Amino acid sequence: GAVVSQHPSRVICKSGTSVKIECRSLDFQATTMFWYRQFPKKSLMLMATSNEGSKATYEQGVEKDKFLINHASLTLSTLTVTSAHPEDSSFYICSALAGAGADTQYFGPGTRLTVL
Amino acid sequence: AQSVTQPDIHITVSEGASLELRCNYSYGATPYLFWYVQSPGQGLQLLLKYFSGDTLVQGIKGFEAEFKRSQSSFNLRKPSVHWSDAAEYFCAVGPFFNKFYFGSGTKLNVKP
Numbered sequence: 005g006a007v008v009s010q011h012p013s014r015v016i017c018k019s020g021t022s023v024k025i026e027c028r029s030l031d032f033q034a035t036t037m038f039w040y041r042q043f044p045k046k047s048l049m050l051m052a053t054s055n056e057g058s059k060a061t062y063e064q065g066v067e068k069d070k071f072l073i074n075h076a077s078l079t080l081s082t083l084t085v086t087s088a089h090p091e092d093s094s095f096y097i098c099s100a101l102a103g104a105g106a107d108t109q110y111f112g113p114g115t116r117l118t119v120l
Numbered sequence: 121a122q123s124v125t126q127p128d129i130h131i132t133v134s135e136g137a138s139l140e141l142r143c144n145y146s147y148g149a150t151p152y153l154f155w156y157v158q159s160p161g162q163g164l165q166l167l168l169k170y171f172s173g174d175t176l177v178q179g180i181k182g183f184e185a186e187f188k189r190s191q192s193s194f195n196l197r198k199p200s201v202h203w204s205d206a207a208e209y210f211c212a213v214g215p216f217f218n219k220f221y222f223g224s225g226t227k228l229n230v231k232p
Contacts, residue, residue: 005166010163038220046224047210047225048164048210048222050219050220053218053219095161097163097164099164101215107152107171107215108166108169109154109166109220110166111156111163111164113162113163114162114163116161
């Protein structure tokens with residue numbers, strides 16, 4: 005199956021700093037990747053859709069200036085949380101579309117962000 | 121509007137017992153349906169998917185799911201649950217304009 009990695013798996017940072025999370029498709033090319041946020045005991049909340057070579061599409065209510073997404077290659081998308089605050093602490097998960105019709109999501113292992 | 125409902129928030133079954141997790145969907149087109157499993161602190165792993173054809177699909181780890189168009193359902197089943205199956209399970213539908221819709225999840229506990 006398609007493998008997606010995320011780095012780092014855990015990060016702790018101070019309030020006001022920026023944090024970058026990487027999402028890579030290891031054995032396939034992904035023109036489309038997704039970034040989700042998951043709150044404790046909750047389902048996934050789609051933050052944005054990342055398309056290679058173009059601007060990301062953000063969901064309503066997601067601050068695009070705070071959550072910067074870059075999809076510069078067919079195997080890498082990055083999410084940068086700028087000027088992080090404690091309320092940004094969460095579990096962030098990326099996924100990439102793969103399959104014959106690019107119709108199946110494969111997920112990364114997630115990144116636990118803690119902002120102090 | 122597109123949506124997925126998982127009516128059971130928590131389910132507890134005894135090890136060795138059978139399991140059925142419910143999923144109902146509302147979708148404006150022929151659905152692609154998915155079941156994922158998430159262990160604590162981990163990402164989601166694809167268990168199985170339905171696109172077309174045989175309405176009973178087999179997945180990994182001994183799971184299967186049955187698509188019933190008349191009931192708008194895609195229930196996940198396993199004949200004999202193992203302790204390692206304890207996790208959270210998510211049903212999803214899509215893509216619809218490149219977007220997927222997830223249910224709220226069902227947490228499975230397995231009693232020894």
